Amino acid sequence: MNIVVLVKQVPDSGADRNLRSDDNTVDRGSANNVINEMDEYAIEEALKIKEAHGGEVTILTMGPDRATESIRKALSMGPDKAVHVVDDALHGSCAVATSKVLAAALGQLNADLVLCGSESTDGRVQVLPHMLAERLGVAALTGARKLTVDGATLTVERQTEEGYEVVTASTPAIVSVWDTINEPRYPSFKGIMAAKKKPVQTLSLADLGVAATEVGLDGATSAVLEHSKRPPRSGGVKVTDEGSGGVQLVEFLATEKFV
């Protein structure tokens, strides 16, 4: 099975994150940049499917030059190769334009299965799988907590607010996964060494046949007008329990009219 895993480089969610003051885009320069954590689960799932059914696993990343670090990191887990869509004109692209670019790249990769994380930790927008499915005319099975592959039939169990749903589709299809689906492996030393030699193909917008005017800040379908730091919460009261902490807590709730 030919599997493509979408991997996004994001600013580390454990560090202080900001938007840039000049163009309101995500500041990727000052933060530590890492693989979107959710994508590691998608990589793991791809590797498990390859181990069980054979095939090839390709990482697909759209991002600036420095996303190469994350691509090598992803490859060190075990995928075979990577495709890096990189073009200065992509800076500031909205979700709609991003889906156009990734759909064009997927169009060249002939994937049976596209795997991705359910959301990125920076934008948390969750729209990419269905945008890609809409463009490519394939099924999107989103939010998988379990994925079963049986020939060309995919079966997914997905969490809903009332319980769970079982959904099926035939390949080619896109599946997004939650972090409950597996436990991603750590790259081995051997894996890290091997990753340095694995092929990484770069593709520009011209290679994909997408016009620069359709992407980036100028081609965006939405715009950030302004942004500001939310003032830190302050003025809180902290008491140490000396036998009446529970009562004090309820007294606070009573003054706030919760009890």
Next chain:
Amino acid sequence: MSEVLVVVEATREFGVKKVTLEMLTLARELGTPSAVVLGGAGAADALAGKLGEYGAEKIYAAEGEEIDGYLVAPKATVVADLVRRVQPAAVLFASSQEGKEIAARLAVKLDNGILTDVVALAADGTATQVAFAGSTIVKSKVTRGLPLVTVRPNSVTPAPAAATPAVEQLTVTVADTDKLAKVVDRVAEQKGSRPELTEAGVVVSGGRGVGNADNFKLVEELADLLGGAVGASRAAVDSGFYPHQFQVGQTGKTVSPQLYIALGISGAIQHRAGMQTSKTIVAVNKDGEAPIFELADFGVVGDLFKVVPQAAEEIRKRK
């Protein structure tokens, strides 16, 4: 006044979700609200009363197996056709997985911008979003097409405004490519009578400090006394104390209740991402240096196994 489409979010068990009433309330400030019901046969009739109560002037309904038996693609096709026909001033969805996904497909179909997790929307289409674990406030706007917006639950106070909506049944013509992801089973999981996590006015969450699954009864007890939902930190979920669908934080649900009580939760950024915009935050933790206290309006440094039972007892006394 032009029409504003509100795509209804409802559950089989409890009917119209609160976020739908919030969207109708918001829509009334932008134009004339029309509710769009996408579901199984008879869904619109079952929901019409409540939708009218909150100001839906009209209800568009697309019902049946063609709509309900597949993941979101048929719903997006129906909404796209409707948008092309009625040319609304805006389309509002709930910021749930399904709401975002229908909106995603709609954005591509209409080559239209999309804004998700919106907490406020002005008449000129300027949306407010909260980014990066609640640390950054963003004002943004759709610059191509109409405002296509997903609204975060608990962002608007729902206010009734009676209307008597007529129901218009939409003709459903979905393409074969909309029927690729077939729902073969829906399994209800026991969750009791507690409110849904993202919609609850009060959320009581437990973390690693709760210690084990059995001790979560303490969290549940306090939640029930306050009429709230139960949440859990990632550490608690990963340790198997509580099911994943109740996880609050970066890789779980985002909640914004009136009152959030964190029990035995240190307040790592991954957790704060999911609860930082709560109106009032209360924390109980034995570590006085835990970062959760930076957020707390009221914090108790102490043993939750002493503090929580005492608090529960005190609430009972006052009832």
